[in-house]
Amino acid sequence: MKLDVVHDLQSVYRKLVDSTSRPGLISDLGKEAALLDGENPAGCSRSILLLALTLLDPEVTFKVYGGDAEAFEKEINQLTFAKAVQADKADYLILLKDAGAGSLEHAIEMADPGTFINPHKSATIIAETGIITEGNKLLLSGPGIQTSTGINIELAGNWIEKRNEKNKEYPTGVDLVFVDRNHQLLSLPRTTQITESREVEKEWVM
Amino acid sequence: MNNAYNFAFFDEGSKREIRRATLKAIAIPGYQVPFASREMPIGRGWGTGGLQLTLSLIGKEDVLKVIDQGSDESVNAVSIKKLVKDTTGVQITDHTSQATIIQSRHRIPEVPLRTDQILVLQVPLPEPLRYFEPSEHETKKLHAEKEYSGAWLMLFEQIMKYGSMTTGADHPVMVHGRYVMAPSPIPRFDNPKMDENEALILLGAGREKKIYAVPPYTRIVSLDFEDYPFEGESFHGKCCRLCGSEGVFLDELIDEATGETFYQCNDTSYCCEILNEAEKAGVN
């Protein structure tokens, strides 16, 4: 590993801070991911591995969906000493790119939303998705966003609906972190409102 | 830089724990996230909460500014800067506009903050409801239930007693319409600067082991009443004796020789910058 666990993970963390405090701001983990060249435990993406190294340690638990989940859990446990547990008990739910259809919805449903007394004891879902770019298919608003901002993300399914359902009783809820294969990172904390834009459809009809 | 220390003083496990708490704090604006506050080689009550945030954030490329009640040169600010510089080698500045991380006690700088800056505020007492509710268990319950009538009652009693809201510093605010939050002992003058600020604001309480956050562009409303609207300290008709600035937070001082009252910018680096600009303009 050419990755410097002090300086390069600090840099990953700051990008996570930037993207979480400004939802819709896409951060590029490409530079740090390149340092993991050759590292590819159990077929997980390098950005996912970077986030695991940044956030996980023996004080937290996690659960992996997709691919050879068991092998990856073993690998992550050996790297970070975090413990793999069932979905509803996990601090971090990690979805690999080959997690089956409906996995994200399942993870959102199972994830611990915390309580009104302790909303910080909620889970964070980290998922590898299709391409993430600036755009106008999803409009985001809420803290960290001046009026509104737009993104495009290649991600099928009814995850937005499931997320709305999960986060309807603020401050409980789950926070989402998405990375794509180009190491672009998007963070959607529970406070971010997502509106699906109908603009694309309208254009098509006309 | 002293290589006997870890970079940024902490071991990586300590940083990770503070970082996880910080990300949760950003996701739940105004909510106090507990964290395992570390012992620091500076005195308690000297901004260990802010310092721990700064150390968990800082990287080699950062430029740090530390201010204590508006001054970059106080003993407190100097000892914090020394610790960070000794363990990271980062560049230190007095200029607000040049800093990427600004750690402050009791003030938000006069120069407006930008999107590429993080303001870290040192907090002695993070719980705005502690004044009337001593139990942590109870205050957590009040926050959970959004039961803030006690906070309003506290302000109302002050109005009854003094005829106005004489809360001085640390006037409570409502964050994103959900949590009542202690903005740290900044003067009321600085409260409006928190509203929809462009920078991320992180608040750290070392002794009380709490981290909380105000993301950029977040609605911050100072608690008040229709009949007694919130007002910052007014310096109407007054200006800084040194640089002539109006509309900034001024310290009231007394000239010992003449006994006359005069005013000076509380934010000393701002005052110097204005003076230097004036000097340059004068030379040209």
Ligand SMILES: [Zn+2]
């Ligand atoms: Zn001045």
